[in-house]
Amino acid sequence: MPIAHLGHAELLVSDLDSSRDFFTRVLGLYVSDETDDQVYLRAWQDWEHHTLVLTQATESALGHTAWRVAGPDQLSEYERLLTAAGVECHWVEGGSELGQGDGLRFSSPAGIPHELYWEAARHVETDPALSSRLPSHPTRFGSTGVAPRRFDHINFLVDDALAEQQWTTDVLGIRHNYYLENEDNTRLGSWLSSNNLSHEIAIMRNRGPNGSALHHVAYFVDSPDQVVRAATILAENEIRIEWGPGTHGTSGAIFLYFLEPSGHRVEVWTGGFLLFAPDWEPIRWDRSVFQLGLDLWGSTPPESFMTRGTPFAAPALADRPA
Numbered sequence: 193m194p195i196a197h198l199g200h201a202e203l204l205v206s207d208l209d210s211s212r213d214f215f216t217r218v219l220g221l222y223v224s225d226e227t228d229d230q231v232y233l234r235a236w237q238d239w240e241h242h243t244l245v246l247t248q249a250t251e252s253a254l255g256h257t258a259w260r261v262a263g264p265d266q267l268s269e270y271e272r273l274l275t276a277a278g279v280e281c282h283w284v285e286g287g288s289e290l291g292q293g294d295g296l297r298f299s300s301p302a303g304i305p306h307e308l309y310w311e312a313a314r315h316v317e318t319d320p321a322l323s324s325r326l327p328s329h330p331t332r333f334g335s336t337g338v339a340p341r342r343f344d345h346i347n348f349l350v351d352d353a354l355a356e357q358q359w360t361t362d363v364l365g366i367r368h369n370y371y372l373e374n375e376d377n378t379r380l381g382s383w384l385s386s387n388n389l390s391h392e393i394a395i396m397r398n399r400g401p402n403g404s405a406l407h408h409v410a411y412f413v414d415s416p417d418q419v420v421r422a423a424t425i426l427a428e429n430e431i432r433i434e435w436g437p438g439t440h441g442t443s444g445a446i447f448l449y450f451l452e453p454s455g456h457r458v459e460v461w462t463g464g465f466l467l468f469a470p471d472w473e474p475i476r477w478d479r480s481v482f483q484l485g486l487d488l489w490g491s492t493p494p495e496s497f498m499t500r501g502t503p504f505a506a507p508a509l510a511d512r513p514a
């Protein structure tokens with residue numbers, strides 16, 4: 193596939209100091225770079241310079257979500273492909289986002305602000321207190337806060353999940369792995385990936401429906417006990433847990449959702465099936481097993497989970513007048 197993997201997300205945050213404190217001290221991410229109004233973060237085994245960027249802003253929003261393409265020629269190929277599909281693209285010059293080369297940015301039909309990039313600085317630990325004896329550990333095994341291993345996925349709310357999934361698969365080439373449908377075949381959610389993860393991006397129907405929004409970003413921990421441990425760490429730090437721990441029957445992953453200080457929803461999770469088949473056919477979940485898909489242990493999400501998200505920083509290019 194021409195897209196290799198989900199790379200990072202940029203969150204605009206209304207309270208940079210509080211969000212920085214949460215993501216470093218409580219969640220246990222590491223700062224790889226910092227400017228007056230931005231903090232670049234990564235988990236201890238994230239290989240690249242950053243998997244999350246916090247940018248100070250008046251209101252919390254999603255800045256962009258970024259995918260690394262599979263080779264240096266793919267960026268211009270995507271520009272041609274997207275332009276031919278009627279998608280307005282613009283370039284962000286290499287270095288303007290620290291640790292990253294040129295970025296090709298555009299919005300999906302639902303307004304999701306995507307970025308594609310190829311050049312990415314690989315993290316080299318320069319802090320002796322954080323460097324590891326193990327060549328496979330770009331940073332010493334995490335021991336601060338929740339200490340997730342790596343960035344995992346990003347989820348969105350949209351009004352038309354079917355149309356957004358089809359565009360994401362047909363135009364970006366991201367494989368459709370499994371989906372939920374109502375009795376009248378209304379698409380309630382779709383989960384997609386460019387690699388063998390159960391999903392890197394989810395597109396869920398906004399029950400509102402009041403438009404598109406970022407639903408959450410997720411980091412991966414190694415085991416269920418680490419999810420339980422995370423819940424206690426969050427409670428001790430007055431972080432509101434919105435839902436979980438529970439188990440999504442769809443992916444088989446154990447989840448925990450909570451809100452960081454600037455209002456973005458964050459998840460830590462573990463498990464989840466892997467996909468290896470080159471001819472994978474999406475799995476359909478219908479209404480009869482909907483509850484098992486949400487949480488096979490029986491809990492139901494609060495209403496806020498089905499309707500609340502944070503907005504996108506820029507209006508959808510597709511919605512702008514020509």
Ligand SMILES: [Fe+2]
Nearest residue numbers: 258289295307
């Ligand atoms: Fe980026």
